[in-house]
Amino acid sequence: MPNAEKTETGMRAILAAASRWGLDCLRCVGETTLFMLAGLKRIFSDIRIFRRTIQQLYVIGYKSLFVILLIGIFCGMVLGLQGYYTLVKFGSVGMLGSAVSLSLVRELGPVLTAIMLTGRAGSSMAAEIGVMRISDQIDALEVMDINPLAYLVSPRLLASMISFPLLTGLFDVIGIFGGYLTGVLMLDINEGAYFYRIANSVTMSDLTGGFVKAFVFGLLVTTICCHQGYNTHRRRDSVGPEAVGNATTSAVVISCVLILAADYVLTSFLL
């Protein structure tokens, strides 16, 4: 075969593989979106969902509280420290309150909370639903005429839409307190200046933007984690317990990547 022909065949193969990959990605996005819409649709279908939502609020929200507060305070402390040594070069240490609060409210609060919740609650969602799938529990629900989406996914979606913004708010508050600890108590910045700058620089739109991000991240993380767990049996790379492990890993990786991608898109709309 002449060289030119070989190159053309190779190019065609690469193009075909790329197209297949692209189509697969599109199919996956469409499937996940439909899964989310089906889950959302069933939130208001049955009063029993609210009882299960309270259980999920405990699992996703309350049980993650400690780790969120811990990460929040250290994040605020590091921001205070880094901010101080940067601002001191410009003689603007009084701006530390603005730097810490805006970083937290606009970006770090929603993003870090969502990433922590992915690791803490999202992974357990994917694993739990995955185990239910491979041990016939989801089939059993279907046979009992219990809609598995309404039973498993809708309460988690609702609980996430409530707990992600609430935990983000707590992360912001405790982070600002962490900045106060380093800035005011350790590095001797004026306490009044610190809080005055916060009150002056953080606007309602910053707060709303942060909560909108947290809400969207909650929806994204829960949809992806539940979808990965729910479709454990359809994985091509593995079966059984290994598939549950792989579904959990995929859930965490895809969620984290999508949190950052969605953050960029949302920020560009909100600014």
Added chain:
Amino acid sequence: MQTSQTWDIAFSHLDAGYGEHAVLRDISAVLPAGKISVILGESGSGKSTLLKHIMGLSRPMGGQVHIAGQDIFALDATTFRRLRRHMGVLFQDGALLGALDLVENVALPLSEHLSLSPKLLREAALRVLDMVGLEEFADYYPNQLSGGMRKRAGLARAIIAQPRILLCDEPTSGLDPVTAAKMDELLLSMHTQFPEMTIVVVSHDLASFKAVAEHVLVIRDSGLCFVGSPAELLNSADPYLRQFLERRSGDAGVARQRPMNAGVQEALTRWLAS
């Protein structure tokens, strides 16, 4: 809801499988109402696939499954869901929900569809748990129970809504002979208490088949190789059925003698001696 007089299950030229791969081809048979039908076959022969088609969890590649005279895959979703309310299923390992205790698990079909008080739900669950001998374990979680107990709890959940059809997937697999015999007795007592119930048992346990079967289907090489009564099966002269019933492998039956690689053998001997 019911269009025919009895809750027969009938397969008509059923082809079943996963994706492009056919596991069962051209299956036509009737599982009569009010009898215990046992579906026998080797592991991987497609017994559980057939059961999944009765439950409507998998769609056939061709042919039909009729329950109470209705082609279940031709029904609209609502009518099919109404029909499925009359089915109780015992899955292989019970398929109990790990987050719920036994009472909650067993009462689940009622608590999700009926507006009953917690007291009434508990009473109903305890009644069926008592039938399977698990009343004293009512507040235990599935992970605190043995395999046999989980299966019995699964059976209690399957019968709590008084189904017309009871489907049991390998009810005695993985159980010791005494527990397996108890499970068989339990199925027979269900049959006595609910004589109109169509019971379908998927199994490869010959002792269990002999204890409970009133009607038998044997699956081999993706098709049915026997349909009839247990007595007919036991008296059959068909070479494969004799081999199946007498638990003969059909091969030479002797492990092939192939010497182990000398290096591996030496390393293994050293490790075992260390």
